[in-house]
Amino acid sequence: MSCFVDTSFDSLKKKGEELCGDMVEIIKVEDSTVIVLADGLGSGVKANILATLTSRIAATMIKGGADIYETVHTIVNTLPICSERHIAYSTFTIMKIQRDGRTYAVEYENPPFFLIRKGESIKVERKETIINGRKILESNFSLQEEDVITIISDGVLHAGEGNVLNMGWQWSDVESYLLRSSGNKRCAKNISRDLIDACWYLYGCKPGDDATAIGIKIKRPQYVDLFTGPPEHKEKDAYVINELMRGKGKKIICGGTAANIAERILKRSLVVDAKDINSEIPPIFYMDGVDLITEGVITLSKTIEIIREYADSFLEEGRENSLKGEDGAIRLAKILLEECTHLNLWVGKAWNKAYDKEEFYLSIGIKMRLVEELCQFMQRLGRIVKINYV
Template sequence: MKSNIYVEISCRKVNCHSDRICGDSFVQRYIPSQNRTIAILSDGMGHGIKANVLSTLTTSIILNMVEGNESLQTIARTILKTLPVCSVRKISYSTFTIFNYNHYNNQVSIIEYDNPQSIIVRHGAIFSPEWDCQEIEDELTHTNRRTILTTTYQAERGDRIVFCSDGVTQSGMGSDSQPFGWGRTKLQEYILTTTNHTTIAAHDLAQRIVQRAIILDKDVPRDDISCVVIHLREPQKLLFCSVPPTVEVKSREIADMIAEYNGKSAISGYPLAELIAREWDVPIHKNLTSTDPDVPPIWKINGLNLVTEGLITLGKVLDILEKRDSGSPVRGRGGAYRLCDLLMEADIIEMVVGLAERITTSSVWRDDYVLRRKILRAISEILEKKYNKQVKVQYV
């Protein structure tokens, strides 16, 4: 990527109180071939399974067309011509918001149809780019005119973009405190107040907005409630080293790499940690007991954010990442959970692993190496596909 801006995206959704499935659908994707990040939120008409089918269809069509490198305007027009209109209510069966970030030129494009208008925060104030209003009508009957809003602007580091389904802005409707619902204006005020804490993560802000909407609905959501928060910021980096004890390593090279790294660092494997401590001439604090009975204890070395045991800990890390919901926090104690915390906090993860050719002992240790490599490869894949992390692997 040419841009040094990281696109942090988080979506929080809550079902309508009477349903087991959310009628809103969300998808995000980084498209390497186009060097852009896309996020799509669709709200199916009504709620429940029918709404979910409609919104999922909408996001799927949009995503497929984006990956086919169609322009956003073409996509929006195609969707509106494809989606049927309710014969009774005269509204489309789903609405949508499309966010697009171009990593080459730091340009943001947003296209909206019938969702609450996106809110953009810059330097602690509401930023209002110029929006273009386009009307699309049925080509045969010249009826059913529908309006899409589009904007394109130059992004800046620190920008936050918030968009949501109408379950957020209409929350509390009919109550004494919010007779007309929360509304976009009061939502803006809430966002500005909350983002005074400039370090607030996207997932925390999205969660707070959704929770506030639920409270306004007296803890009984009357519609699906979904909120997407996007934060354009400096990327958080992690250098993660895991080299088997039977691999000859250039300890000085790795020690210098860690010392000069602009980000956090972690080692999985006691022998490598001992080599690094020796190179730095610093003591090792070895915990004798573990807060997690499933894995060996963590060590502490000045200059490293975390030191864990190798193979057993990596196996549990993979298990945690596979079972964890991508939007939920990591809960647990011990080396594996601590390592998962670091992996989740990072946007760019650089893995340093050993080469098989450097193994110096018996085939038993080669089997250990092969298993470790498989686990690391699986961790790398799940971080990229499930958690949208950028993972780079370096062999030493």
Template sequence: MSDRVYVDATYKSLNKLDEELCGDRVEIHQGKDYAIVVLSDGLGSGVKANILATLTSKIISTMIQNGATLEDTVDTIVHTLPVCKVRGVAYSTFGILRIGYDRQAYLVEFDCPGCIMVRGNRLIPIEYTTREIAGKVIREARFTVEVGDVLALMSDGVVYAGIGELLNLGWDWDNVAKYMAEHAGSVSTSARITSMLSRACDDLYDHKPGDDTTVATVKIIPQKVVSLFSGPPVDPADDARLVQDFMAPEGMKIVCGGSSANLAARELHREITTELDYENPDVPPIAKIKGIDLVTEGVLTLRKTVEIIRAYLANPTEKINIDLIDENHGAAMMAKILMEDCTHLHLFIGKAINPAHQNPNLPVDLSIKLHILEELYKLMKQAGKVVTRKFY
């Protein structure tokens, strides 16, 4: 594998007390060669702030994705946002973080708390330059990231957390940075870091946020390849080719389904053994094949895996959803690999129909397993993973 990296990014917002809408907005885009994270904090709170933040983040993300210059992007924001009648100003603060998979980063900030960067347990200073664009003073920085680096963008609500409650002057940037340096470097994923920071803010506010509070974190991780094989091929003559293709990529290997496991064991000339412990009565036990990282039952385990991943993606920073993938059964193990140890997923799918998987209410040529694998494919794309699939 080259020294190219992957950008693991998540965010979480706490609404200001008694507000239904958050005045902060985050856009995350995973491109072919880069990732962009945009955090915008709309002026005030409630509906107006939400509209300002949404317009700002959408405009920035869309324009930068399409190759617009920073000058054109900021100029468009200044001339697009409505003016607040009370304050007489029309803007959202924003932070833009673009990280290429070649490890080159570009950071832009306007009137927001500065980005925090942690390497190991050390705070890494970011060297900025300033310039004026469309009447706005903008801070910029260009730097190189390394595997394991953690970066955080945040709204004002983070640095003001606890003000008037547990802390006289709020958490402030220096203390947030110190907290990240002490804790974030050893945390495995962006989702867990985001959850940790958000919970700390919520605790400082005594669960009554005095401002919209948003954290967007990024963890730089190496590209991690996972290959997943499920289903025998239509033509048994393709058995050897399928297994050869499946074993060719580097990285972790997952086999789903009894027929698939027997096929892989036969072609690899290795024994297959089944674990007898049922950690969860709803999920069949796993098996073992030398050289394969995880061997599971097929339809039931895949369906449960999809359920876990769907819940996780709905809110990856909720502790209850993180706990789901920490459980000790085949579906949770698969979900954890796919969510936390996978940036590139290769699916090897045999299309032979298992009569036991047929639903009489579905067309005869559509198996339940293929339907579930299609759902898994879409969810992994939604998660920002690079996904390929090959049918046999």
């Protein structure tokens, strides 16, 4: 199995604090993905500094080629114990998932992670190891396609304490919730966001502790080819359309001129969706063999706005589900967020003769900025992005 490790996290910071005391690092190396969750003692600035120190040590060492055992040994020997409470200044979970699904995890005083497979919770065997007097739990296991792992900080277990629930969420309660909710989630972001949403409401929208959820979904690679803007030289029209249609997965066209090129090269009818004519977002079009055809700049701009909101790691009171609806921007955002692990962009640089010179430079500048923003957000969400300028 050669899998894609889809990862995402969401956090709540304790009410009244400017910073979250949990810190997450997700490191993509050549043959594996490493996830680090550090939970600093207490909350606020001090906790944030402690968690940042822990996660950055791990990230720096792993990127530098150190193995996880060496990394854990360094962290444990670096972080002191609180003299008053006799507990660690920072707890952590580190997990390394290789491309073939083999996984190694170490946990230090964090709640145990969850593994859901085909609607069942899988018990992972853990081995106790003592490093510098600290009890570390190690586990080795293999993951399968569609497996879901959820890593949490203890603030998730405290949700509802003294408010909705007397004792807060217990580990088994979170497990039951994930068994009900994670099976129908198409991407890691949906998993982490859904769990943190639940914590937000259990806390009565006033979190009593920092809370973080990391969602991990093992997926088969999902490819999307997206073409926007006509090529700089017309003789490349056929080349771009042929490359688009040869793509391994979904095919998307953004822009009226790009759609007309596809219609001409493929000799297929382009049909407008009349029911969306009065929408704020320009209507979509249909063509055999192409999964989605939208207008260009307006739709791309709105799509990026949706993805930006969706990628925001901190929940804001009153946030609505931005993926509800069926207009072109929402459909495009859904595909990019839920059905894309590898995005291949074909970006045309042609001069649109409908514009004068000044308008052209403004138009091409806006389009290139939108493409750059889209790439940045997709990469931030862990997707693999390639841009082809034509």
